[in-house]
Amino acid sequence: MATDNLPPLPSDADLRRLIHFSAGDGRIWLAGHRMVLLHLGGLANLRKELMQTIGVEQTRRVLKRAGYESGVRDATLARQVRPNATPFEQFAVGPQLHMLEGAVQVTPEFCDFDLEAGKHHGIFRWDHSWEVESHVRDFGPQTEPVCWMLIGYASGFTTAFFGKQFLYREIQCAACGHDSCRIEGRPLEDWPDGEQLMEDYQADSLLVRMEDLQADLESLRVSLAPSDDLGELIGRSKSFDKAIELLRKAAGTQVTVLLTGETGVGKERFARTLHAMSPRASKPFVAVNCAALPHELIESELFGAEKGAFTGAGAARPGRFERADGGTLFLDELGELPPSAQAKLLRVLQTGEVERLGATATRKVDVRVVAATNVDLEAAVEAGRFRRDLMYRLNVYPIGIPPLRDRIEDIEPLANHMLQAFMALHNKRVAGISDRALDAMRNYPWPGNVRELENLIERGLIITPAGQMVDVDDLFAVAPTPPPVTLSESGELKQALPADLDTLFDELQKRGLSLDALEDGLIQQAVDRAGGNLSAAARALGLTRPQLSYRLQRIRER
Ligand SMILES: [Zn+2]
Numbered sequence: 153m154a155t156d157n158l159p160p161l162p163s164d165a166d167l168r169r170l171i172h173f174s175a176g177d178g179r180i181w182l183a184g185h186r187m188v189l190l191h192l193g194g195l196a197n198l199r200k201e202l203m204q205t206i207g208v209e210q211t212r213r214v215l216k217r218a219g220y221e222s223g224v225r226d227a228t229l230a231r232q233v234r235p236n237a238t239p240f241e242q243f244a245v246g247p248q249l250h251m252l253e254g255a256v257q258v259t260p261e262f263c264d265f266d267l268e269a270g271k272h273h274g275i276f277r278w279d280h281s282w283e284v285e286s287h288v289r290d291f292g293p294q295t296e297p298v299c300w301m302l303i304g305y306a307s308g309f310t311t312a313f314f315g316k317q318f319l320y321r322e323i324q325c326a327a328c329g330h331d332s333c334r335i336e337g338r339p340l341e342d343w344p345d346g347e348q349l350m351e352d353y354q355a356d357s358l359l360v361r362m363e364d365l366q367a368d369l370e371s372l373r374v375s376l377a378p379s380d381d382l383g384e385l386i387g388r389s390k391s392f393d394k395a396i397e398l399l400r401k402a403a404g405t406q407v408t409v410l411l412t413g414e415t416g417v418g419k420e421r422f423a424r425t426l427h428a429m430s431p432r433a434s435k436p437f438v439a440v441n442c443a444a445l446p447h448e449l450i451e452s453e454l455f456g457a458e459k460g461a462f463t464g465a466g467a468a469r470p471g472r473f474e475r476a477d478g479g480t481l482f483l484d485e486l487g488e489l490p491p492s493a494q495a496k497l498l499r500v501l502q503t504g505e506v507e508r509l510g511a512t513a514t515r516k517v518d519v520r521v522v523a524a525t526n527v528d529l530e531a532a533v534e535a536g537r538f539r540r541d542l543m544y545r546l547n548v549y550p551i552g553i554p555p556l557r558d559r560i561e562d563i564e565p566l567a568n569h570m571l572q573a574f575m576a577l578h579n580k581r582v583a584g585i586s587d588r589a590l591d592a593m594r595n596y597p598w599p600g601n602v603r604e605l606e607n608l609i610e611r612g613l614i615i616t617p618a619g620q621m622v623d624v625d626d627l628f629a630v631a632p633t634p635p636p637v638t639l640s641e642s643g644e645l646k647q648a649l650p651a652d653l654d655t656l657f658d659e660l661q662k663r664g665l666s667l668d669a670l671e672d673g674l675i676q677q678a679v680d681r682a683g684g685n686l687s688a689a690a691r692a693l694g695l696t697r698p699q700l701s702y703r704l705q706r707i708r709e710r
Pocket residue numbers: 281284297298299322324325326327333334
């Protein structure tokens with residue numbers, strides 16, 4: 153493209169709209185990325201103390217890498233925000249965000265693109281660099297460039313923008329007495345000393361190298377693990393810890409365990425883990441889903457059948473009980489077991505012997521039974537659908553597995569673990585999950601629990617372009633409501649109102665709803681959708697939990 157007459161930078165109104173101040177919950181957003189408004193004095197002090205403790209060289213490298221990470225994140229927005237713009241306008245997202253973020257004033261002087269060949273050559277002038285300002289104040293005039301974080305940003309942004317390694321360097325820095333800084337960027341291979349420049353961006357300490365190796369090993373391990381290990385038992389929440397603690401205590405014993413919990417909470421994973429932790433780990437783990445088997449087949453599946461026991465039983469075959477001999481039999485959705493099978497199961501549990509259909513003798517089996525149900529067995533007994541004596545027999549050691557909405561702090565580690573596993577499975581790499589997407593996940597009530605999370609993460613990975621971050625739109629069809637305050641073009645904070653406020657107002661008028669009634673309705677809706685979880689409902693409404701409680705109280709008093 154033409155280079156001598158660079159077009160002016162496009163309006164940054166589209167970028168300003170990405171900034172949301174959500175003061176009510178203490179957060180600032182740049183699209184999906186959480187930002188922090190810092191005092192330059194504080195940041196400058198951090199920079200100074202870093203130099204004094206780990207030295208100038210190390211500080212330069214650390215700050216370059218920190219800037220690089222920011223640049224990479226901003227690059228994920230470039231094509232997203234300006235999908236139909238020229239390459240220059242898309243690329244300008246970097247310099248323009250850098251300005252909006254208060255880092256430096258950027259003036260393009262030369263900018264050349266060959267997107268197909270992966271070539272780019274750019275020269276930009278920098279004024280008001282925060283690093284020059286603080287460095288010169290603390291250490292006086294310099295002989296070497298000092299805009300480390302800034303140059304890291306330019307390199308990271310350009311590299312992520314093109315999907316290949318680029319390096320920017322300062323060809324002059326205002327800290328060295330020039331009237332402004334000037335930076336130049338080229339592909340790595342076009343710099344004669346490119347490899348040497350790259351060293352600043354490589355993790356350097358032995359410790360970090362070891363961490364890298366460990367991460368490689370982990371991803372290998374994940375990619376080798378069977379797919380049903382995806383999102384294996386991971387969590388740090390109190391309710392999850394409690395369930396794990398019960399599981400651990402039961403593992404060494406022979407006790408019959410009953411796992412209860414909503415659909416999708418991972419009951420089979422708990423059962424497998426229990427088996428793996430038990431002395432039976434080297435013996436078979438056999439799972440049966442009682443709801444998935446036709447009623448007429450369930451008894452022969454569980455207990456086996458002799459030849460000719462029923463139409464279609466061509467040969468004698470062992471049932472799942474026999475196949476699990478020495479190991480663990482997992483009976484999922486136990487509440488669906490038909491009455492005659494319930495009677496037979498009770499007998500096996502009482503005697504430790506199974507009788508194949510059509511057989512004249514019984515066989516001894518040594519099986520530990522783990523049952524699971526998402527229905528209330530007590531209620532099923534009351535309704536006459538489940539045997540009371542069988543329930544007592546199975547309900548010796550119940551473990552309640554909490555729904556995902558009650559273990560919000562587990563969502564991030566679970567999601568990251570699943571993402572790693574799916575990246576290995578689909579042989580595709582993305583940059584991670586955006587802060588905004590994680591936030592939306594924490595606010596979602598998860599009716600389908602861990603299984604739903606797993607589906608969403610897999611879908612998110614497939615939709616997200618390689619190298620980018622999985623964002624909220626990649627996970628949820630409808631993004632949650634935006635935070636309430638945004639940055640106007642005049643630079644002031646203003647209330648961010650939905651575009652169709654007119655429609656909403658007309659609707660209110662039409663229905664004769666008062667503002668109070670609307671507020672009550674919205675609050676009730678949020679509480680219902682969060683399944684009664686007030687913390688989640690409060691987050692969804694952008695309120696604190698005490699604020700929500702107060703309003704609920706007021707509704708009840710009306
Ligand atoms: Zn500089």
